[in-house]
Amino acid sequence: MSYKVTLIPGDGTGPEIMETVKNVVDSLGVGIEWETVEAGVDVMQKYGTPLPNEVLESIRRTKIAIKGPITTPIGTGFRSVNVALRKELDLYVCLRPCISYPGVRSRYQNIDLVIVRENTEDLYAGIEWPIDAPESKEVIKLSKNKIRPDSAISIKPISRTGSARIVRFAFEYALKHKRKKVTAVTKANIMKCTDGLFFDVAREIAKEYEGKIEYEERLIDNMCMQLVQKPELYDVICLPNLYGDILSDLCAGLIGGLGVAPGANFGDDIALFEAIHGSAPKYAGKNKVNPSACLLSAKLMLDYLKEYEAAQTLDQAIRNVFSKGKDVTYDMKPTPTDPTAVGTREMGEAIIREIKVLSKAAVRS
Ligand code: NAD
Numbered sequence: 001m002s003y004k005v006t007l008i009p010g011d012g013t014g015p016e017i018m019e020t021v022k023n024v025v026d027s028l029g030v031g032i033e034w035e036t037v038e039a040g041v042d043v044m045q046k047y048g049t050p051l052p053n054e055v056l057e058s059i060r061r062t063k064i065a066i067k068g069p070i071t072t073p074i075g076t077g078f079r080s081v082n083v084a085l086r087k088e089l090d091l092y093v094c095l096r097p098c099i100s101y102p103g104v105r106s107r108y109q110n111i112d113l114v115i116v117r118e119n120t121e122d123l124y125a126g127i128e129w130p131i132d133a134p135e136s137k138e139v140i141k142l143s144k145n146k147i148r149p150d151s152a153i154s155i156k157p158i159s160r161t162g163s164a165r166i167v168r169f170a171f172e173y174a175l176k177h178k179r180k181k182v183t184a185v186t187k188a189n190i191m192k193c194t195d196g197l198f199f200d201v202a203r204e205i206a207k208e209y210e211g212k213i214e215y216e217e218r219l220i221d222n223m224c225m226q227l228v229q230k231p232e233l234y235d236v237i238c239l240p241n242l243y244g245d246i247l248s249d250l251c252a253g254l255i256g257g258l259g260v261a262p263g264a265n266f267g268d269d270i271a272l273f274e275a276i277h278g279s280a281p282k283y284a285g286k287n288k289v290n291p292s293a294c295l296l297s298a299k300l301m302l303d304y305l306k307e308y309e310a311a312q313t314l315d316q317a318i319r320n321v322f323s324k325g326k327d328v329t330y331d332m333k334p335t336p337t338d339p340t341a342v343g344t345r346e347m348g349e350a351i352i353r354e355i356k357v358l359s360k361a362a363v364r365s
Contacts, residue, residue, distance in 0.1 A: 002031035003305055006058040006065035011040030012279025013289045013344075014068025020291040020348030021066065025298050027352045028310040029359075035062055039081055040070040040279075051081045056088055065272045066301055068294065069279040079126055082274075086119045087126075091265035091272055092162065093169050094119040096248045097300070103322035104256035104332065111254045113227075114179070114236045116170040117244025119265060121162045122194075124241045128154040158194035158240060163201040169266070170238035171205060174213045181214040181235040182206070185223045185243055198240055224250060252276050259290030259331045260322075262297040264304070271304050273297040287343035290329040292318060295351065313362075317354035321347065 007022065009015040025032060037055045044050050050070070059065045072080040085091070094117040100109055129135040131152045139155075140147045147153070170182045184202040186195035199217055206215035218226065220243045227234065227247070231254055239247060252261035258277035265272045275293030283289050295318060302311035321327055327350030330341040342350070 002033055003064070004033050004035055004062045005301070006055075006062045007034040007036045008039050008055060008065060008067035008070075009036065010068030010070045010279060011042045012069060012071050012281040012284045013286075014040065014070065014279055016285070016287055016344050017289065017291045017294050018066075018068040020344050021068075021294050021298050024291075024295055024314070024348050024351050024355070025302075027355050028302075028307075028314060030302065030305070030307050030310045039067075039085075041073055051084050051088075056085075059085075059089060059270060059272065063270050064301065064304070065270075066294075066298060067272060067274045069275065069277060071279045071281060083124055083126070085272065086265055089267055089270050089272070090120065091267045091270060092118065092120045092165055093264075093266040094244060094248075095173070095264045095266065095300075096251070096261065096276060098248075098251035098255050098261060100255050101260060101319055101322050103319070103325055104260055105334070106254065106256040108231060108254045111231055111251070113231060113234055113251050113254070114173065114177075115244060115248050115251055116166060116173060116236060116238045117248060118162060118166040118240050120241070121157050121159060122241035123154055123156045124245075125155065125157050127157070128152065156191070156194050158197055160197065160201055163198045163240075164205060167198075167202045167205045167238055170236050171209045171213055174236045175209070179213070179235050181216065182209075183216050183218055183223075183234055183237050185218050185220050185237060185239045185247070187220050187243070188217075189219060195240065202238065220247070223247065227251065227254065248276055257331060258293060259329065260292045260296065262293050262295075262300055264297065264300045271301070273301040273304075287345055288330065289344055290331050291344050291348050292322075295348075313355055313358050314351075316358055317351045320354045320358075321350045326350075 009018040035058050037058045039051050039055045070081045096115040098113045100111040136153045139153050174182050186198050188195035188199045252258050261276040263274055263276050275297050277293055280289050299311050299314045327342050329347050330336045333341045
């Protein structure tokens, strides 16, 4: 079977990572035809926008994309391309599995958590006004002076529809992947209307899964402490956008850092795969950063395509390279200045070598 997949190299360290991803996935022989399209700060001059239309058109056509990280320029007026992609394509689920891999240095072992983050609303909705804007003044007036007159305003919308579809995804994911529990997380003791609604909706949906999947609630501050102290108590964690963003990084820290933390965004019929980490611009062009998070995102993509054997081979090949600890990038060595660290490309080549060994063994057996 062959597939058309949109590939967005991104900017900063994105292009070198995605070149490696492409080579590694090609070595699995799944028959992916890549449709490469450009987005990010490097193409702003050429297209007048960091998100050219052809990127969206390509993804709408192929329905499946994998992307490298993209820089969000500060103070240029451009909103985040990453957020724009999720909104434009209504990719309302951000799925971030956080699994400990042997050989990856971390204070924790045997972590097995899945973050299900709402991706389209909350404080990410992009409804905000600067200090002294007429809209800010209007809201300040509406607040009956509870808000200081010299305030900038960001609006946090949480809808019944948005909450219901993310919570349902979390429960369906738990069922499909034989998970036991969904924990909904908010700060509903303070944000009674918005976060309160998220909990109300989660409780209603949880009833439909009674006897099959356990449901519980936590407040975000307590959840941060609990995850650091007793991560083994948690399973699938479902959150509104901002808490999900922050908790994803916390969980990435539990499994050894951003270099090994993959992710996926889903809408009803479109999927976009990307790592949690950003474009790490200070390492751009240096063949330095870890391609594993994007490769593990590619593994999620292969699972989505139901190419389970290839997904399994890729996962095992990455595990083998991690366990050997030789052909790995600086972030996986005992110290970041370890002279034996290899580059992005060389780590990818080591993974390809493992894939070849695994494929030969599979043919023999
Ligand atoms: P970042 O994740 O790019 O980098 C922070 C640090 O983490 C790096 O300096 C590096 O030390 C380490 N790191 C990140 N990725 C790594 C990898 N693959 N291997 C090894 N080490 C790695 O975060 P930042 O500096 O806050 O963000 C840089 C830019 O990326 C910003 O413009 C931000 O908006 C953007 N960003 C994009 C995405 C995305 O494309 N989905 C996600 C997060 C941030």
